[in-house]
Structures are given as C-alpha cells and as structure tokens.
Amino acid sequence: MSARVVLLGPPGAGKGTQAALIAERMSVAHVASGDLFRKHLSEGTELGALAKTYMDKGELVPDDVTIRMALERMAEPDARAGCVLDGFPRTMEQAKALDAALEEQGERIASAPLIEVEPEELVRRLAGRWICRSCQTPYHEAFSPPRTAGLCDACGGGLYQRDDDKPEVVRARLETYERQTAPLIAYYEAQGKLRRVNGQRSVEQVTADLEAAIGA
Ligand code: AP5
Ligand code: MG
DSSP states (O other): OOOOEEOOTTTTTSSHHHHHHHHHHTTTTTHHHHHHHHHHHHOOOOOHHHHHHHHHHTOOHHHHHHHHHHHHHTGGGSSSEEEEEEEEEOOOOHHHHHHHHHHHHTOOBBBBBEEEHHHHHHHHHHHHHEEETTTTOETTTTOOOOTTTTTTTTTTEEEEEOOOGGGHHHHHHHHHHIIIIIIHHHHHHTTTEEEEEEESSHHHHHHHHHHHTTOO
C-alpha cells in the first residue's frame, strides 16, 4: 500500500472530502495545510494572523512558513508512517522542498492523484459549502447535506461558511491555482506519479477511483 500521497486538485475539487476518507481507509494521517492555517487562526496565533491576510485575498501564504508548518505536521507521530497531503505542496518550491525532506529520511511520495472538475462546477460547490467548526468535515447544502441542518454528522459541531468562499475570493483562488499550482501536474507527471481521476461523480465513486489509482 502507498503510504505517502499528494492529493492534487483545484479549490472545491473535493480534496478535503476525499483525503479524510482515504486517510482513514489507509490508516494514515490526513494533513491539510488549509485546515492547519485555519486552526492557527482560531487559536489566535501570529501565523494564523499572517495566513489570514493572504487567504482573504485568495493568494498563497509564503513558501517558507508554509513548508515549515507542513513538514512539522508530517513529523508528528501519527503521520510518520504515512499521510494523505491535502493542499500541500502548492508551488514548485514547496514540491521540491517536500521531496528533499523525504529523501533525507529515505522516503518518497508514492503517488499524486489529481481530482479533475470543471470550473463552473467548482464555483457551485464552493458557494454551497458548509464546514464543521470542530473537525473541519465539509458538507454541501445541495450535494451532501448534513443529517441535521447546521450540525456535523461526524462530531455534532456547528457548521459555518468560509470567508474565502465568497464569489470574488473564489475567482482569485482559481486564478492562483492555475498560475502557481497547476505546474505541479507536469512535475508529478514527469516523476510517473500523476493519476488523473474524474471528480465529477458521486463522492463514493471518486473515492473508489482514487483508491484504484493509488493502489490502496
Ligand atoms: P485550502 O483550505 O486548501 O482550500 P482549497 O485548496 O482552495 O480547497 P478547498 O478546501 O476550497 O476545496 P477542497 O478541494 O478541499 O474541496 P471540499 O472537499 O471541501 O486553502 C485555503 C487557503 O489557505 C489558500 O487559498 C491559501 O491562502 C492557504 N493555503 C493552504 N495551503 C497552502 C499552501 N500549501 N501554500 C500556500 N498557501 C496555502 O469540497 C468542496 C465542496 O464540494 C463541499 O461542499 C463538498 O461537500 C462538495 N463535494 C465534494 N465532493 C463532491 C462530489 N463528488 N460531488 C458533489 N459535491 C462534492
Ligand atoms: Mg479543503
């Protein structure tokens, strides 16, 4: 089984939804850079305040702080045997830093599945998304509503809408993705690790396709 997976895809493709399911099946950690920044923000740390200035504009948080935060999270006990990376790496510099850090440990990324979804569908998904304040599970008011309105099925936490899911910020996030993150597709393709998966199917079908793609 592949222990370290980079889940690629544009904002709203379903990375968070799928990473949680796949990490559980693989018994590895789900490491989500966006969730880590939002945790810092809710705890009122300096890093959280810095990250917010970029997130609110749909821009990327600088590489140095992002790389440090992600690698520290990957070094925690639950992630040492493996992880599903969701939202990291997102620039060429981050991808190279990740490969270098793993190589030092005699480790490597096993595969990099890309969840592909049309831009119009991404906008629909982000506009209707609600997230659990406690465990970060994403829901959609039409496509995957919680059993009880406003409450998380998994932990009972309250649901909220992200500030950066406003239409103007979504547009900026999609542009940032094309400019800074899409080049990673060629990077992982050149390493023979890219696996393309159609993200415009049911959550269950996408999970099955991802598992087949990564050999989990
Ligand atoms: P981040 O939190 O990573 O956001 P993102 O990449 O924009 O992706 P999203 O979380 O919006 O979408 P997702 O793919 O996880 O989709 P989800 O599963 O929720 O990053 C936020 C910000 O933090 C960035 O803009 C940046 O500023 C900063 N940041 C983070 N990482 C960084 C890094 N490495 N470097 C620098 N800065 C960084 O699903 C979306 C919706 O669709 C949900 O409502 C869901 O229920 C629904 N849905 C999911 N699957 C399906 C399906 N199959 N059918 C129908 N609906 C579905
Ligand atoms: Mg996400």
